[in-house]
Structure formats: C-alpha cells, structure tokens
Amino acid sequence: xxxxxxxxxxxxxxxxxxxxxxxxxxxxxxxxxxxxxxxxxxxxxxxxxxxxxxxxxxxxxxxxxxxxxxxxxxxxxxxxxxxxxxxxxxxxxxxxxxxxxxxxxxxxxxxxxxxxxxxxxxxxxxxxxxxxxxxxxxxxxxxxxxxxxxxxxxxxxxxxxxxxxxxxxxxxxxxxxxxxxxxxxxxxxxxxxxxxxxxxxxxxxxxxxxxxxxxxxxxxxxxxxxxxxxxxxxxxxxxxxxxxxxxxxxxxxxxxxxxxxxxxxxxxxxxxxxxxxxxxxxxxxxxxx
Amino acid sequence: xxxxxxxxxxxxxxxxxxxxxxxxxxxxxxxxxxxxxxxxxxxxxxxxxxxxxxxxxxxxxxxxxxxxxxxxxxxxxxxxxxxxxxxxxxxxxxxxxxxxxxxxxxxxxxxxxxxxxxxxxxxxxxxxxxxxxxxxxxxxxxxxxxxxxxxxxxxxxxxxxxxxxxxxxxxxxxxxxxxxxxxxxxxxxxxxxxxxxxxxxxxxxxxxxxxxxxxxxxxxxxxxxxxxxxxxxxxxxxxxxxxxxxxxxxxxxxxxxxxxxxxxxxxxxxxxxxxxxxxxxxxxxxxxxxxxxxxxxxxxxxxxxxxxxxxxxxxxxx
Numbered sequence: 001x002x003x004x005x006x007x008x009x010x011x012x013x014x015x016x017x018x019x020x021x022x023x024x025x026x027x028x029x030x031x032x033x034x035x036x037x038x039x040x041x042x043x044x045x046x047x048x049x050x051x052x053x054x055x056x057x058x059x060x061x062x063x064x065x066x067x068x069x070x071x072x073x074x075x076x077x078x079x080x081x082x083x084x085x086x087x088x089x090x091x092x093x094x095x096x097x098x099x100x101x102x103x104x105x106x107x108x109x110x111x112x113x114x115x116x117x118x119x120x121x122x123x124x125x126x127x128x129x130x131x132x133x134x135x136x137x138x139x140x141x142x143x144x145x146x147x148x149x150x151x152x153x154x155x156x157x158x159x160x161x162x163x164x165x166x167x168x169x170x171x172x173x174x175x176x177x178x179x180x181x182x183x184x185x186x187x188x189x190x191x192x193x194x195x196x197x198x199x200x201x202x203x204x205x206x207x208x209x210x211x212x213x214x215x216x217x218x219x220x221x222x223x224x225x226x227x228x229x230x231x232x233x234x235x236x237x238x239x240x241x242x243x244x245x246x247x248x249x250x251x252x253x254x255x256x257x258x259x260x261x262x263x264x265x266x267x268x269x270x271x272x273x274x275x276x277x278x279x280x281x282x283x284x285x286x287x288x289x
Numbered sequence: 290x291x292x293x294x295x296x297x298x299x300x301x302x303x304x305x306x307x308x309x310x311x312x313x314x315x316x317x318x319x320x321x322x323x324x325x326x327x328x329x330x331x332x333x334x335x336x337x338x339x340x341x342x343x344x345x346x347x348x349x350x351x352x353x354x355x356x357x358x359x360x361x362x363x364x365x366x367x368x369x370x371x372x373x374x375x376x377x378x379x380x381x382x383x384x385x386x387x388x389x390x391x392x393x394x395x396x397x398x399x400x401x402x403x404x405x406x407x408x409x410x411x412x413x414x415x416x417x418x419x420x421x422x423x424x425x426x427x428x429x430x431x432x433x434x435x436x437x438x439x440x441x442x443x444x445x446x447x448x449x450x451x452x453x454x455x456x457x458x459x460x461x462x463x464x465x466x467x468x469x470x471x472x473x474x475x476x477x478x479x480x481x482x483x484x485x486x487x488x489x490x491x492x493x494x495x496x497x498x499x500x501x502x503x504x505x506x507x508x509x510x511x512x513x514x515x516x517x518x519x520x521x522x523x524x525x526x527x528x529x530x531x532x533x534x535x536x537x538x539x540x541x542x543x544x545x546x547x548x549x550x551x552x553x554x555x556x557x558x559x560x561x562x563x564x565x566x567x568x569x570x571x572x573x574x575x576x577x578x579x580x581x582x583x584x585x586x587x588x589x590x591x592x593x594x595x596x597x598x599x600x601x602x603x604x605x606x607x
Contacts, residue, residue: 119316127403183365186336190432201382204374 030269034162036242036262054263064264066174066239068271074243075222076152078161083211085162086169091199093170095178104174107167115164119231122160126232146233149228159243160228165221171213176210177203212283216276223272244268291438291470294585295342298325298494306496307341310607312347312437315461317481317502319517326474328494333472334363338489346437346470347517357386362431366443368423370597376402376426380420383434403529404463421452428460438470438596446475447475457483478518482506490517511607521569523605524579530605537582540601542570542595552599552604556581561589570595 037055058064072106093103110118113123128134128145137144146152180203188202224244234265242250248268253262291310299308306325320326331337333344335356344351351359360607362383368429370379380398384524388395402408405425415423424444431439441460445453464471473484481488481502488505490497490513498505498514504550509515512534516523523534526594540554556572556579568587572595581597589595 044426057342176333181367183367183369186331186356187363187365187369188335188371189336189356190361190363191383191430193382201371 003124025135033262033265036258037266038263039259041258050259054260055267058260058263058267063239063247067242070240070242071223071244074157074225075219077158078165078222079215079218081158082166083215084168086166086214087173089166089170089212090173090177091203093174104171105215107170110164110167111171113164115227116231118160118164119228122163122228123232125134126156148237149239153237153241157229157232160232161222161225163229165218172210172214173207176207180206205215212280216279219257219279220272223275290347291333291472292345292573293329293342294344296339296367298328298332298339298491302339304494307389308496309497310438310470310472311487313465314468314486315464315471315473315484316487317471317485318474318489318491319476319481320474321476321477321517324491324543325494326476326491327442329491330363330442330472330474333359333438333440334361335359336363356536359435359436362436362439362442364424364427364431364439364441366446368415368420368427368447370423370426370430372415374414376407376409376413376415376418378424378552379415380433381428382430397433404432405429407458407568421448421456421471424448424456430488436469438472439464439467441471441473443474443476445480453512460484464606478520479520488518490514492517492555509605512605515605524581525577526574528604533604533606535604537569537580540579540581540597540599542581542583542587543595550601551598554579554599554602556595556597558589558593558595561587561590563587586594 001065011287021124023112038051040050040053042048089107094100113121120173125131126133131148134144144155147225153198164253184202184206185198188198224245225243226249229241229243230249235246245268248261248264251257251264293310294307296306297304298563305537306329318329328337332339333351333353333356335354338459338556346360351361371382374382378400381394383392384397388543398411399408401413404429406423407422407429410418410422415426416424418552423526424447428441431441445456450570457480464473464484465486473480475481485502487499488502490505492513497517498510502518505514506518509518512523512525515534515536519536521537523536524540525534527533528552554574556570556574558570558572559573561568562571565586566584568583568585569580569586570583570589571578573579574597577595581595585597
C-alpha cells in the first residue's frame with residue numbers, strides 16, 4: 001500500500017484515446033465549421049475574414065426565420081401527438097401474455113426501416129393518383145393532394161412522422177410501465193383509486209424518467225429531420241415543408257455558400273443544444289426541489 | 290372477527306386453510322418464504338381470488354367485493370406511497386376516495402401523523418423521507434382507511450435493525466389500542482414474541498399450529514411447528530429409536546454432569562459465529578447438524594470437541 005500515489009500523471013495517458021476520438025469525431029469538425037462561419041470563401045485560396053457578418057445575416061434572413069418557425073411548429077406538433085399516443089398505446093398492451101412479444105416486434109418494425117424508405121413508402125402511399133391513402137381519401141369525397149396543398153403536405157408529413165416514431169415512445173413507456181412493482185397498483189386499488197388516479201398518481205410519476213428520455217430523443221430527432229420531407233415533398237409545395245436542415249443543405253451543397261451555411265450550422269446546433277438544455281434543466285430542477 | 294374458511298393458499302389448490310382471526314388482537318403469521326403469507330393477505334384484501342372457500346369479516350361475506358369495497362387495508366414490505374403527493378396528501382388519499390370533508394380530513398391526518406411521529410414532515414414528499422419514515426407514512430395511510438382488518442405483510446423487513454426494533458415496539462402499542470383484526474406476517478420468530486397476541490404457523494399453504502406464542506413455544510404439535518419458532522433451528526437426535534429435538538437455547542456448554550435429569554452430548558465443532566450478544570456454535574452430534582446458543586462472545590475453534598448438556602425436561606419428541 002505504500003507504493004500508492006494519490007497523484008499520478010501517467011493517468012492522463014488513459015484519457016488520451018478518448019480525447020483523440022472525441023477530437024476527430026466532434027471537436028475538430030465543429031471548429032472547422034466555426035472557422036468557415038467567420039470567413040467569406042470565394043474559392044479555397046481566396047478567403048476574407050468577415051467576423052460575425054454571416055451570423056447577423058442569417059439571423060435577419062426571412063427564409064431562415066420562416067424555416068425555423070416551421071421547424072418549431074413541426075417538432076411541437078409531432079411531440080404533442082407522439083407522446084400521449086405512445087403512452088396510450090403502451091398502456092393498452094397487456095403486460096404479460098402470449099401476444100405481447102409479437103405486439104412489441106410489430107411495433108418495432110417502423111423503427112427498423114431506413115428513413116428514406118419510410119419516406120418513399122409514404123410518398124407512394126399518399127399519391128392522389130395511385131396511392132392507397134390518396135385514392136382512398138379522394139374517393140371519400142375529400143379533395144386531397146399533398147403535392148399541391150401546403151396543409152395536405154403538412155398533414156402527410158406529421159402522419160408519417162407519427163407512424164414512424166410513435167413506436168419509440170411506446171417501447172420506452174412500455175419498459176417503464178413493466179418496471180412498476182405490483183404492490184403500487186394494489187395499494188392504489190385498495191385506496192379506491194379510479195383509473196385516472198391510478199394513471200396520474202401511480203404510473204405517471206414512475207414514467208417520468210423514460211418520458212424525459214422519449215421527449216428529448218423525439219425533440220432532437222424531429223428538430224433535425226431531413227430525409228423524410230426531402231423525399232416526400234422536396235420541401236414543397238413552395239417552401240411549405242422546408243425545414244432547417246433542408247434549408248441548410250440547399251445553402252451548403254446547392255449554392256456552395258460555405259460561410260453563411262457554416263454560420264447557419266452553428267446557430268442550428270446551438271438552438272438544439274439550448275432546447276434540450278432548457279428542457280432538461282427545468283425538469284431535473286423540479287426533481288431536486 | 291375475520292373468518293377464513295376452506296381457502297387454498299397454494300398454486301395447485303391442494304391444501305385447505307381455515308382460521309379465525311380475533312378482533313383487537315395481533316396475530317403474527319409466521320412462515321418461511323412461499324409458505325403462503327402474502328397469498329393469505331392478498332386473498333383477504335381481495336387482490337386475488339380463490340375459487341373455493343369463504344372469507345367473512347364481522348359476519349359479512351367478502352366474496353365478490355372489490356378491494357376498495359372491503360374494509361381491509363394492507364401495508365407492504367416495499368414502501369408504497371404516492372411519489373408526487375405530500376405526506377399529508379398521502380395519508381389523506383384513502384379519505385379522499387370516501388368523500389370526507391376537508392376539515393375532518395385534516396383532523397384525521399394530523400391525528401395519524403402525530404401517532405406515527407411524522408407530524409413535522411407533512412409538507413414533504415415521500416422521496417425526501419428516510420426508509421423508516423416512509424414506512425411510517427405507509428402505515429398511517431393504511432390506518433387512515435379505518436378498516437376492520439389491517440394486514441401488515443412483513444412491513445419492517447426492509448428497515449435496518451435498530452429502526453425495526455424501535456418501530457416494532459411502537460407498533461405493538463399502536464395496534465393493541467384498536468379493536469381491529471391485525472394480521473402481521475413475518476419469517477422471524479422474534480416478531481411473534483415481540484408483537485403477537487396470537488401466532489399462526491404456516492407451512493406450504495397449510496396451517497401448522499395456532500395459539501399464543503408462549504403456548505406454541507412450550508407445546509409445539511410437531512417438529513415443523515418447533516422449527517418455525519426456533520432461532521436459528523432445532524437440534525435433532527435419536528434416543529431409544531425415537532427422534533427427539535432440543536431448542537438451541539436449551540443446550541448448555543458444560544454444567545452439572547452428574548445430575549440425574551441431565552443428558553450429555555458430544556459435539557465436534559465445525560464453526561462458531563457471534564452476533565455480539567450470543568454466540569452460535571455449529572457442529573455435529575452423531576449424524577446431525579447442531580447449533581448451540583451460548584451467552585456472550587465465545588471463541589471455540591473448529592475441530593474441537595465440546596461436551597453439551599441439556600435437561601431431560603427440555604427434550605421434545607412426538
């Protein structure tokens with residue numbers, strides 16, 4: 001025991017692999033983007049330092065603001081549908097039973113499909129000329145055409161996202177529900193609690209942890225949505241379904257505006273970080289008080 | 290009075306169980322794990338049903354009544370409270386379901402909280418309480434229902450030793466002052482003596498013996514009954530072709546060899562442990578494993594030979 005040293009600088013070597021991996025996977029790419037965002041790049045050898053010019057420009061760009069607003073509305077909409085729906089579906093799955101494993105596998109299927117395949121499925125499914133959904137809705141006498149009507153495009157996108165991601169909320173919630181010990185239900189039953197009280201007083205408090213994770217995951221993912229609207233609507237009709245990442249891709253890859261696109265990326269990144277941080281701290285603070 | 294007749298506590302439904310629990314008395318139901326203690330509680334509470342038999346509480350049949358319609362409350366081994374309700378709201382939860390007025394509810398909550406010494410914690414949440422306080426809260430909640438039968442299913446198992454003892458003595462005074470049927474399940478014989486007006490021994494879903502703890506201790510009807518009230522276990526031996534047994538506390542190391550009413554045993558020691566007050570000397574006598582309880586901290590080396598003595602009057606045989 002006498003050879004034990006409270007400080008041993010060689011321990012830093014143990015951290016080195018992590019530092020290297022994180023540096024190459026996150027820090028260096030991020031700093032490259034930050035570097036681009038303060039320059040005007042005409043070509044690779046002609047660059048000017050422009051300071052915060054691109055940030056000012058991006059934040060005052062009406063197209064950015066419109067895309068941002070759309071993004072927020074979209075994320076909140078899908079969250080408000082997917083979380084309650086997910087909880088409702090999870091609650092209706094029997095906790096034990098021969099069918100439960102099959103139900104869970106069935107529910108997990110949408111999560112396994114590649115994102116642009118999901119979008120392609122819905123793109124065909126909702127087409128008013130040949131798609132089952134499109135033709136079906138029109139046959140009911142409701143005129144429906146997601147490629148022409150912004151509202152229809154939105155409804156289709158939200159429906160697709162709900163179809164694609166509610167399963168995630170269901171699976172998380174179901175895991176949370178099965179971990180609640182039986183005595184908690186029985187005690188409430190003995191107290192004469194009704195179904196709503198059972199849900200709000202027994203289940204919801206114990207689902208808190210998984211629901212925080214579900215909201216965070218869905219918030220981040222829906223805020224970064226790209227593939228699905230790109231394949232389904234291409235951001236249209238007009239700009240009606242152009243969300244932040246698609247707007248960014250148009251700038252960076254389409255127009256090759258590296259400077260503004262970099263500034264955009266940094267702002268985008270900071271917003272997601274801010275959203276998640278705000279959500280997490282308010283929730284965790286309430287836990288601690 | 291709670292009358293349980295002809296129910297089955299085993300999965301296969303093979304065994305019948307009958308017992309009459311008296312009001313105003315604490316009945317300690319003693320049994321090993323899976324002896325049917327929890328099943329008995331759940332049957333009485335109506336949390337699961339039995340195809341056979343009947344349960345009558347004060348001469349009304351409980352059959353077909355939902356748990357909340359029965360005048361029964363239950364305290365669990367786990368600390369079961371509502372996490373997002375304060376202590377006061379938790380205690381009031383069974384009262385709320387019964388539509389009591391706010392003032393009456395407040396009175397009752399204060400009275401119960403004072404009784405269980407959590408009156409200064411009324412505004413806190415369960416997760417801000419210690420384990421002992423959480424279980425006090427659960428007991429207060431159970432008492433709030435003012436049920437004719439109170440079931441406590443190993444309520445103190447998850448508490449540490451000191452707290453368990455303190456709460457046990459408090460509980461005895463608290464529960465004896467009511468005229469409800471109190472059923473307290475445990476696997477620890479000490480609980481039977483500390484709390485029980487009556488003790489009911491269970492094994493494999495079967496009632497082994499019932500009576501006052503002293504009665505059952507002095508006159509067990511078989512070795513199973515003797516074993517259930519022994520700490521840690523009984524010592525068997527064969528004498529004149531008959532299986533006999535001695536409780537560990539009735540065997541002494543050394544003693545008056547020549548007395549006519551004493552028997553002598555030779556034990557080869559295999560291990561010795563102590564809990565501070567007593568030492569438990571493990572060893573073999575003839576072909577049987579024995580444990581001897583000896584006062585104070587003893588040091589006996591494994592492999593040594595001990596002479597043990599017991600009074601013939603303490604030998605139990607059937």
